[in-house]
Amino acid sequence: MNTSYKVKFWEIRPNKSKPKPGKPAKVISYTVRWTVGGREKSQTFQRSAQANNFLSDLRQAAKNGEEFDTDSGLPRSMLPTEAEENPVRTWLEFGVAYIDMKWPHAAPTSRDGLTETIATVSPVLVRDDAPDAPDAKTLREALRAYYLAPQDRERPRPLRIAEALTWLEKASLEMPDVAKPANVRAALNALTQRLDGKPAAAATVARKRAVLHNAFEYAVELEEFDRNPIGKVKWTPPKLAEQVDWRVVISPRQMRECLTAVTYVGIRGRGRRLRALYACMYYAALRPAEAVALHKDDCTLPSTGWGKLVLSRSLPESGSRFTDEGTTHAKRGLKLRPVTEVRTVPIPPVLVTILREHLTEFGTAQDGRIFQTERGGIVGSTAYGDVWAQTRALALTPGQVASPLARRPYDLRHAGVSLWLNSGVPATEVAERAGHSVKVLLQIYAKCIEGQQDGANRRIDDALCE
Secondary structure, three states: OOEEOOEEEOOOEEEEOOOOOOOOOOEEEEEEEEEEOOEEEEEEEOOHHHHHHHHHHHHHHHHOOOOEEOOOOOEHHHOOOHHHHOOOOEHHHHHHHHHHHHHHHOOHHHHHHHHHHHHHHOOOOEOOOOOOOOOHHHHHHHHHHHOOOHHHOOOOOOHHHHHHHHHHHHHEOEHHHHOOHHHHHHHHHHHOEOOOOOEOOHHHHHHHHHHHHHHHHHHHHOOOOOOOHHHHOOOOOOOOOOOOOHHHOOOHHHHHHHHHHHHHOOOOOHHHHHHHHHHHHHHOOOOHHHHHOOEHHHEEOOOOOOEEEEEOOEOOEOOHHHOOOOOOEOOEOOOOOOOOOOEEEEEOHHHHHHHHHHHHHHOOOOOOEOOOOOOOOOOOHHHHHHHHHHHHHHHOOHHHHHOOOOOOOHHHHHHHHHHHHHOOOOHHHHHHHHOOOHHHHHHHOOOOOOOOHHHHHHHHHHHHHO
16 A cells, blocks of 8 residues: 655535526535645535535544555545455345346246245345344335346335335345354245245245255355355255146046137137147147247148147246346247257147147237237236136036146146157157156156046956956
């Protein structure tokens, strides 16, 4: 550090705004000017009292014979300490930094998951001596809608939101304290509960834990932690079901009845517009995001026999706040595959016929999408979820409606993959068509469809009688 005792002070200079016609200029700030070793220094303040106090401190230091730093212009007594120059970050500050690091290259659904996880654990990673916390719902709203996502940080904040964030900023634990086992356990336990206090789904807990683990890994990378503290805590997450519940799997006969019933749902042909969409999920085992993104050019639909779909894109749905385009759907490649990779799915004549009928009746959207709303928009999950719920009520018995049988449109994909497996198609071929590894396929999708148990029992009976 270069120092000097040669210090000179000037009077405080008021800075005025540009005068408007007929009105005098207003003082908007005050600048303190001085030199150290012949080098001019200045610092501006909004209030005159602040400027006067600062200048008074400088003069007092010079009167006391202190050395002045020629770079900063400050006396030794006013130089920041090491702790002030390298302040310890709080968890909340780190959480924002982690999201900013991940955001540019993350998919919209991943961005949603990032903010959801940090918002879940931040209210429990606070000091024990912090004042009473605001309402949990207000805290979650403040973090999710006004603080964590980059584009939300400039939104005007209602008073209750501003107060909740002020509380959290002051109460948030410093990073060294976050690594303590008790606080890590508190964060992990927070992942297991929904905002209403009910247990969170095991899949949700697993997803959030993965985000938290990755955040801690980033803290290790930044040398905030020596090592990932999750490994120090003996914590058992809720057991994650690795197999599809056989009760959700719908049979071919039941599916045919549903595809007939859906044509009677809604007004202005709403259900008819979605008939082929559900058929793609069942007969081609497409994910909903893949089916919604299907283009006419992706399809080979001969007049007779089998056809094929060549898939290269998907339209996963997320909040518009999480997409770069500000839309609810983001254009993506196939799940867990390189952007340029495609997947070919042979489709049976029944699906070929349904798609040909759909194109004849409804045509395509301007960009070639097969499925569209009445105004040409992208079909949303709420729309096809609501129509499917009404379809089940029409096509299934009351007992089946109350059961898990095909409760969600995604269950149609489960049924399609299960049908292929139980038809004797090799697992390698099924995995290729479904867009999975063989390992994942056998862990998750190897279930029998409803109605095949009797046949299996007969084969076992025949074997036992030999």
